[in-house]
Amino acid sequence: EDQVTQSPEALRLQEGESSSLNCSYTVSGLRGLFWYRQDPGKGPEFLFTLYSAGEEKEKERLKATLTKKESFLHITAPKPEDSATYLCAVQASGGATNKLIFGTGTLLAVQP
Amino acid sequence: NAGVTQTPKFQVLKTGQSMTLQCAQDMNHNSMYWYRQDPGMGLRLIYYSASEGTTDKGEVPNGYNVSRLNKREFSLRLESAAPSQTSVYFCASRGGPSNEKLFFGSGTQLSVL
Numbered sequence: 001e002d003q004v005t006q007s008p009e010a011l012r013l014q015e016g017e018s019s020s021l022n023c024s025y026t027v028s029g030l031r032g033l034f035w036y037r038q039d040p041g042k043g044p045e046f047l048f049t050l051y052s053a054g055e056e057k058e059k060e061r062l063k064a065t066l067t068k069k070e071s072f073l074h075i076t077a078p079k080p081e082d083s084a085t086y087l088c089a090v091q092a093s094g095g096a097t098n099k100l101i102f103g104t105g106t107l108l109a110v111q112p
Numbered sequence: 113n114a115g116v117t118q119t120p121k122f123q124v125l126k127t128g129q130s131m132t133l134q135c136a137q138d139m140n141h142n143s144m145y146w147y148r149q150d151p152g153m154g155l156r157l158i159y160y161s162a163s164e165g166t167t168d169k170g171e172v173p174n175g176y177n178v179s180r181l182n183k184r185e186f187s188l189r190l191e192s193a194a195p196s197q198t199s200v201y202f203c204a205s206r207g208g209p210s211n212e213k214l215f216f217g218s219g220t221q222l223s224v225l
Binding site: 004032034036041042043044045046049087089099100101102103104105 | 116152153154155156157160170171202204212213214215216217218219
C-alpha cells in the first residue's frame with residue numbers, strides 16, 4: 001500500500017537554528033514528490049516538486065532533496081516567518097494520475 | 113487574480129441537514145479536486161474532476177456528491193450530514209503550464225452537531 005510518513009510531527013527551533021524535516025514514502029513507482037507549506041487557516045501552498053533520486057531544489061532558506069526512500073526539507077537559518085506546517089505528498093506512477101497521497105505534516109515553530 | 117475561491121468559510125450543520133460547498137477557479141485549469149483534512153490524518157481526496165463533464169471518486173467519497181458545473185466551478189454536496197463529516201474541506205485545481213502544482217482554496221471549516 002502506498003504510504004507517506006513525515007517526521008517529526010512538531011519541531012521547535014530558535015531563529016537561525018538550521019534543521020531538516022523528513023518525508024519517508026512507500027510507493028510502487030514514484031511519479032513525483034511534492035512539498036507544500038500550510039499556514040493556519042489557509043490552504044496548502046506549493047513549494048517544490050522532485051522527480052528522481054538525487055534531485056535537489058532550493059527556494060530562499062529551503063532546500064528539498066530526494067532519495068529512493070525519502071525526501072528531506074532542509075531549513076537553513078530559519079526565521080519566525082518560516083513557522084508553518086510543511087506537507088509532503090507523493091504521486092504514484094501506477095495509479096490514477098490525479099491522485100496524491102499526503103503525509104500528516106510537520107508543524108514547525110521558529111522562535112525569535 | 114483570485115485563484116481558487118471557496119464558500120462558505122465556516123458552516124455549522126445539524127445531523128441530517130444538507131449543504132453545498134462552492135468552489136470556483138479563474139486559472140482556466142482542467143482538473144479540480146475536493147479534499148478533507150482531519151487532525152492526525154493527511155489530506156484525503158473525496159472526489160475529483162479531470163476535465164469538464166467528468167467526475168471520479170477519490171479515497172473517501174461516501175456521503176458526498178459533486179457537480180462539475182462548468183470549467184470554472186466544482187461543487188461538493190452533503191445530502192445528509194453526519195458528525196463524521198466534521199472537517200476542513202479544501203478545493204484545489206491543477207492545469208496549464210504549471211500542471212504539476214495543485215492550487216488550493218482557503219478552506220471551509222464544517223462542524224456537524
